[in-house]
Amino acid sequence: MTTRDLVLAALFAAIIVALGLVPPIMLGFIPVPITAQSLGVMLAGVILGAKRGGFAVLLVLLLVAIGLPVLSGGRGGLATFASPTAGYLVGWFFAAVVTGYCSERFVDRSQSGLVQITGFFLAALLGGVVVDHALGILYLAYVTGTGLSTAFIGDLSFVPGDVLKAMISALAGRAVMVGYPLLPQRA
Amino acid sequence: MKTLYVEGDTFLHRLSPRTKLLGLAALSLVLFLVHSPAVLSVAAMLGGIVCASLRLGWRQSWLRLRPILLTIVIVALFTLVLNGRHDALIVATRLTALALFAAAVTATTSTGDFIDEITRLAMPLERLGVVKAADIGLSIGLVIRFVPEILSRYQAIRDAHRARGLKPRPLTLAVPLIILTLKNADDIAAAIDARGIRAQK
Numbered sequence: 001m002t003t004r005d006l007v008l009a010a011l012f013a014a015i016i017v018a019l020g021l022v023p024p025i026m027l028g029f030i031p032v033p034i035t036a037q038s039l040g041v042m043l044a045g046v047i048l049g050a051k052r053g054g055f056a057v058l059l060v061l062l063l064v065a066i067g068l069p070v071l072s073g074g075r076g077g078l079a080t081f082a083s084p085t086a087g088y089l090v091g092w093f094f095a096a097v098v099t100g101y102c103s104e105r106f107v108d109r110s111q112s113g114l115v116q117i118t119g120f121f122l123a124a125l126l127g128g129v130v131v132d133h134a135l136g137i138l139y140l141a142y143v144t145g146t147g148l149s150t151a152f153i154g155d156l157s158f159v160p161g162d163v164l165k166a167m168i169s170a171l172a173g174r175a176v177m178v179g180y181p182l183l184p185q186r187a
Numbered sequence: 188m189k190t191l192y193v194e195g196d197t198f199l200h201r202l203s204p205r206t207k208l209l210g211l212a213a214l215s216l217v218l219f220l221v222h223s224p225a226v227l228s229v230a231a232m233l234g235g236i237v238c239a240s241l242r243l244g245w246r247q248s249w250l251r252l253r254p255i256l257l258t259i260v261i262v263a264l265f266t267l268v269l270n271g272r273h274d275a276l277i278v279a280t281r282l283t284a285l286a287l288f289a290a291a292v293t294a295t296t297s298t299g300d301f302i303d304e305i306t307r308l309a310m311p312l313e314r315l316g317v318v319k320a321a322d323i324g325l326s327i328g329l330v331i332r333f334v335p336e337i338l339s340r341y342q343a344i345r346d347a348h349r350a351r352g353l354k355p356r357p358l359t360l361a362v363p364l365i366i367l368t369l370k371n372a373d374d375i376a377a378a379i380d381a382r383g384i385r386a387q388k
Binding site: 002003004006013015017060066068069075076082085140145146182 | 190191192211215251252254255258259262265266269270274277278282285286287289290292293294296298301302305318322323325326327329330331333334336337338341357358361362364365366368369370371372373375376379380385
């Protein structure tokens with residue numbers, strides 16, 4: 001990893017931490033406040049790609065583990081990993097890596113805007129929703145012993161919000177790609 | 188940013204970070220293998236005693252543990268409805284014990300000690316060529332250094348929206364914030380290299 005890659009990952013980790021400190025933003029068309037940290041995870045993959053995005057999220061998790069209150073609502077410390085919802089938290093890393101890998105694969109600078117946005121959306125959906133929720137559900141079902149189907153039903157209420165975040169991160173990812181392209185290109 | 192570490196000189200403070208982390212990992216394994224509510228309640232009570240021995244004060248302890256205890260209560264209630272009393276009791280006592288012990292380790296280990304320990308643990312990875320161990324401490328320092336700056340930048344972008352009579356929207360806030368922040372990366376990387384902080388050995 002070059003020094004620039006290291007700095008980019010660290011700066012993005014700082015952005016994810018900062019997104020947990022700003023007050024939740026209300027979306028115009030749906031009366032649901034968006035807590036922005038899981039949005040930051042998808043953005044890390046979409047904007048930085050698999051390697052640097054994954055490292056950025058790993059840094060955030062490391063900060064949580066060493067006892068800094070960097071998660072939204074001032075949560076932090078090793079106890080966070082003992083919570084029944086820890087699967088979602090650890091899943092962030094895999095979400096960023098999968099989102100980043102798919103973004104590198106699906107999106108190309110020569111494509112038209114609509115194709116790029118669709119590619120980013122699918123990447124964020126796969127990583128941030130499918131992978132993260134799958135890990136979250138697995139751990140929740142394991143810890144509580146309630147079985148996968150009940151954990152899945154409980155999880156469903158969070159899916160619409162995260163699909164929306166995937167949409168926002170796709171639009172933001174495309175805007176950043178136009179303004180300041182960073183995503184590594186994979187042939 | 189204030190850490191969750193508390194100054195003190197208790198037995199747990201004096202233990203090495205490695206012992207505490209390994210102990211916590213071993214304990215979590217044991218807790219998941221035990222299925223007796225009686226043993227698990229004793230473990231939870233022990234965790235409570237350990238936390239109380241750190242003399243955090245009731246208010247502080249409550250503020251720290253509230254988010255996690257709330258999740259545990261919700262999950263336990265679900266289990267109660269779906270699987271009955273026995274399972275709910277196991278889930279609640281097991282997770283409470285784990286959360287209490289983990290909180291105790293966090294409260295007694297300073298950020299610096301943790302970074303040193305992580306750097307040492309990453310040494311085998313360095314030999315494999317995956318990551319340079321010293322980079323971990325450097326990046327953690329970078330993150331802590333830049334969070335306040337990003338927050339003030341966020342405020343500036345929001346104020347710019349207000350001044351122009353625009354409604355702040357996630358997209359129009361996030362995109363300039365990200366581009367402005369990441370554009371600094373070249374300068375910061377140049378500064379780090381100029382000081383020879385990541386000197387090649």
